[in-house]
Amino acid sequence: MIVEGTILTGRDFEPVQGRVVVEDGEITAIEEADVDNSNVILPAFVNAHTHIGDSIAKEAGAGLSLDELVAPPDGLKHRLLRAASHAAKVEAMRRSLRLMQSTGTATCLEFREGGVDGVEAIREAADELAIDPVVLGRETAAAMRESDGFGASGARDSEFGDLRAETREAGKLFGIHAGERDPHDVDPALDLDPEFVVHMVHPEPEHLDRIEAEDVPIVVCPRSNLVTGVGVPPVRDLLDRTTVALGTDNVMLNSPSMFREMEFVSKLTDASATEILRMATLNGAEIAGLNYGVIEPDREAKLLILDGDSDNLAGAQDLVRAVVRRAGQADVKDVLL
Structure with missing residues (x-):
């Protein structure tokens, strides 16, 4: 060719x-x-952070706080997922994957709810599509073993030490949310030595120093953070310290178009166009170990x-x-x- x-x-x-x-x-x-x-x-493009299961509920929950929207186990997203049929969830995810593919996305790093069943559902949704999602199971070690790694919700109220050890032993990716609402869960998340951290809206100076010293990649999702009212990540500070990739987060909140995410970041921050295009392509690929x-x-x-x-x-x-x-x-x- x-x-x-x-x-x-x-x-x-x-x-x-x-x-x-x-x-x-x-x-x-x-x-x-x-x-x-x-x-x-x-x-x-490489969309470095998605939750596409909630494609069944686009624009649901307007005006709700972050916890009310997505916090497990009873945030609105999780209630809607429990109420939806397997077929409905698979079809909704297929549509989001097809949209990502048509807008130039080769893969997404998907934090997949629902344990083993959730992993199997997104594999079913991606069947016969060219886009090939990197799936990080959640909730159980079995989901991690059936997927490409583990996507942790955050270290604020949960212990992930055993799962982190099992993920490392399996040679798979371990990603975790941190610093989304406040800085209090950043150190516990970094203590797990993750392959990458998602959000990092509220790092303190000592966290930035640690991120740089430990070479921890960060995935930012600015549109999502603005919609949920938690603030905007310090993109310039993070770019000056480490590898930064770009994700679109929940389909419930935002279209999974990397075009929209890039434009938003370019007009919200002082990151250069070259830096932003790299955030949307190579940086996410490197986090996931893709060539x-x-x-x-x-x-x-x-x-x-x-x-x-x-x-x-x-x-x-x-x-x-x-x-x-x-x-x-x-x-x-x-x-x-």
Whole structure:
């Protein structure tokens, strides 16, 4: 396969006109050449934090607090999930996965409620789709063993020491929520030596020092944090300390479109367009141990092709900035997964 256009190459997304050569699903070469099309070729997105089970309840619970919305076991989300049929949950998740795929997302790091049954449900939802979610089971060790790791709710009121040890022994990912409402659960979460921490809206200076010293990646979900009223993560401070990736969090609260999340972050913070596109691609891939998220030889060819001559993108002087701040689903020409 040969894909031609303006290619956003490497970690800095340097625009190069030419072609991406793909063999057996792997990028074998990037060749500079004059090409006669308006394609913009970039890495497919990695949505580094999702909860798509609550796709059955989009925009439910307006005005509720974070705990009232999503806290286990009786937050609104969990009550609605218990009330929904297996078939309804699978179909709703399939729709969200299909939307992510159509908007250029290669994978999502899904914190999957429902134990083993929940893991099996998302596998069923993803069957026959090209998007391949990284599933982190929750609640039980059995769910961890049936999935790609364990997604902990948080260390505020729960003990995860045994599950952390079992996850490490299994050689799988361990992620945990922390610092979402306040800073009090940050140290207990970091004490578990997680592969990554989600949210980190309220780190204290000593937490930032520890995150940097221990090289702990952080996944931020700014739209979700704003909707639930907990604040906005200090994206600049985190970027200066560690690897930061981007997630869309609960489908109940937000569309799982990385275009929308990137635009929001770009207009809310002083992070550069290059940093934000890296947060939406390579950084999430590296957290999950995936060999894509960047266009360079010997990487898997997970690619998003945009129409640079769409009414929305035509005339863009800075392609990376245009992708981050204004591109959307209508500009997508193809998604190669």
